[in-house]
Amino acid sequence: MEILKDKCISDVQGFKAIGIAAGFKKSGKKDLALIYSEKKAVSAGTFTTNKVKAAPVLLNMEYIKNENTQAIIVNSGQANACTGKKGLKDAKAIAEITADELSINAKEVLQASTGVIGVPIPMEVMKQGIKKVCALKSDEGGSDAAEAIMTTDTKTKEITVEIILGGKKVLISGMAKGSGMIKPNMATMLSFVVTDANISKAMLNKVIKDSVKDSYNMISVDGDTSTNDMMICLANGAAQNELIDSENEDFIIFKETLDFVNKELAKKMARDGEGATKLIEVEVVNARDVQSAKMGAMSVVSSNLVKAALFGSDPNWGRIVCSIGYSGADFDPDKVDVYFKSSIGEIKVFEKGMNVYFNEDTASKILQEEQLVIYINLNEGEYAAKAWGCDLTYKYVKINGEYRT
C-alpha cells in the first residue's frame, strides 16, 4: 500500500468531483459538493443511529438499496434535519434535479446535508447550485469538494492510497468532515470514499459494516451523535481487477486498506475536533475481551475530565483510571498499568493499580506534544482496541457557547 500525498477523490479512475460556493453559507465559502462516477458504481453505507434522522439520511437508507449509485450531492450550511415532511420532499427533489442534470435515475443519487438543524434547504439556491456542479464536475475538483463539505472544520480531511489487486493498480480515496457532535455510532461526520476497485455490492457492504466499527465509531469529540451522519463508499470497477465476490485474498487486502483509510480519516476528524489542540489516542491492551478493550478506550477518550487535563498537559492518571473504572469494562483494578507516550518519549505513571513515582516535569513535557497516546495495559487477556479523541479547550466552549443568530 502506498499513500499518494497529492491525490484526491477525482484522481480515482472514472470519478469526477467539484465543490462550489452555491450560497448556502452566509460566509460565501464553498458549500456544495458533487461526487460523480461516470460508470455505474456499487455503493455501501452506514448511517446515524440517532432516533432523529435527517431527511437525506432517511432517503439514502432507501436509495442505497438500489443496485447502482452514480452521484453523491452534499451541501453544508443547513442540515435538513427536523424539517418534517417538507424536508423529505425537498430531499426527493434534490435527488431528482441532480438525476435530471446527469441523465441518471433519482435512486442512483445519494445526498447529505450538514449544518444547522431545523432550517429548511433553500431550494432555489439548491437548484441553481446543482446545475452548476453538474456542469463543472472535473478530474481536478476533488479537493474543492472536500472543502465544500466543511462546517466548523478548520481543514479538509482527505487521503488517497494505492494498492495492487490481482496485478491491477487500484486507488481508494476518501474525504470526510467532522468537528462537533462527534461520537461513536456515527456523528456529524460525513465520510465519502471512492474506489475504482471491482467488488460486488454484497462484499462492499460487508467491508463497510466492519470497517466503521473500528474507525469512525471509535472516535469522540464531545459525546454527541448527530442526526446527519453517514459514511458512503462507491466502487466503480474501473480498475478492472477480477471481481471481488467472496472473502478471498483480494478481499482481505481491500478490507485492510479501507480500514486504514477510514482510520486515517477518523483520526483527522478527532484532531480537528471543535477547539482541539491535540490528537489523543487511547490504546487498551491485554483485555479479557474485545468489548472491554473498546469500552475502556472509548470511556477514557470521552471523559471531559481527562480531556481537560490533557489540554493543560496535566499527567492526571487518576482521571484515566477512574474513567476506565466506570466504562463497564471487565477488568481487575489491581492489575492495571498506565503509560503516557508521545514523539518525545514515554513514561509509566501507574502500575498494578497503584501510583508509581514518576517525574512530573517529564510527563508534562510528553503531554505538551500534539499527538498523545494513553497506553493502558489491563494485563489480563489478549484483546486490544484503540480510540481517538481530542482535548477539551476554552475554544470548544466558545464555539458552542456563543449565541449565533
Next chain:
Amino acid sequence: MEILKDKCISDVQGFKAIGIAAGFKKSGKKDLALIYSEKKAVSAGTFTTNKVKAAPVLLNMEYIKNENTQAIIVNSGQANACTGKKGLKDAKAIAEITADELSINAKEVLQASTGVIGVPIPMEVMKQGIKKVCALKSDEGGSDAAEAIMTTDTKTKEITVEIILGGKKVLISGMAKGSGMIKPNMATMLSFVVTDANISKAMLNKVIKDSVKDSYNMISVDGDTSTNDMMICLANGAAQNELIDSENEDFIIFKETLDFVNKELAKKMARDGEGATKLIEVEVVNARDVQSAKMGAMSVVSSNLVKAALFGSDPNWGRIVCSIGYSGADFDPDKVDVYFKSSIGEIKVFEKGMNVYFNEDTASKILQEEQLVIYINLNEGEYAAKAWGCDLTYKYVKINGEYRT
C-alpha cells in the same frame, strides 16, 4: 413537611457534628468532619459503581452490614483511591482510631475521603485530627462539618426538614458535596443524611435504594463517575415515633420526605458543578416507559453541546432534539414538543418534530436566568422523569485543565 432554614445535621436529636482544619488541605481550610450519634443508629448507604473503588468505599461496604453505626469520619484533600493495600490498611486504622476515641466498635464507624486520587492519607495528620474532632463534636458543629467535606465546591450543601410521624416531630437533615466527576450511579459525591426517625435497618435500606435512583443518579455535571461516591443515612430513633418496620403510612411519609431531601441536595450539587453558572432541569413527560423518560432526560442534561449552548443562552433546540435522539429512549420523533422555561416565562420552540416560529430574543432572555427548565413532551404515554445538571463554561475547562502540581 416544613423546611427549617437555619438548622443543620447537629440540630437533629442525638446527633453531634464538627468540622475542623486538620491539615489535609494545603490551603488551611476545614478538611475533617465528624458526624456522631450518641445512641446506636441504623444505617443504609449506596456506593460508587466504579470498578475502581477507593479504600473507604470498600471498607464501608463491609462495615455497613453491621447492625449499628455511630460515627462517620470524612476528610477532604486526599481520596485514598488507587492506594492499594496500604490504602485499605489506613482506612482500617482510621476506623479503629475513631472508634477508640469514641469508645465504640470499629465496625460502627463509616468513613469517606475525597480529593486527589492516588495520594495516601497522611496518617499522623489523621490521627491528631480524629482526636480533635472527637473532642470538639457538638450540637452546633453541623455546618462546620458541611464545610469540611468540600473540595472544589463553592458553597456548602445542607437541608433540614421537619415532619410528623405518628404524632412525633421527626427531623431529617442532610449535607453533601459535589462539584466535579458528577454523573449518574453516584459521583464524587458525598451525601450524608441523619434523622431521629425510628426505622428498621431493612426499611431504611429500602428507602435509600429507591431514593438515590431519582435524585443523585439523575444529575450530571460532566459525565464522570468517581471512585469515592457514597450516600449514607443514619437513623437513631431519638424521635421515639413508632418503629417503622413495614411499608405503612409513616414509611410513605418518611420516604417522600427523604426523596425531597435527596433531590434538593442533588440539585444543589448540579447548581454548584465545576464552573457552572446555571442549574438546568430537564423534564421529560408523556414517555412510553419510565426508562425512556429517564434516558432521555439524562442524555439531554449530559450533552456538552446543550450545556455549552445554555452557557451562551442560545435557544438551540436542535441539540436538545439530537441528544434525546441518541439517548436510547423509545419515542416517535414526529410527536416531540420542546419548551424552555424559567422564572420569567416559557416558550415553545419545537412542535411535533419540527421547528416552530418563536421569538429568539424572548427565548434567549428566558435562558439568561440562573434556573432553567427544558421541558420535553414526547406525547406518547404517561411516564415522566427529571434530571439536573449545569452549563459547560470556560471555568470548567480552567478548573480541570490547569495543571496543578
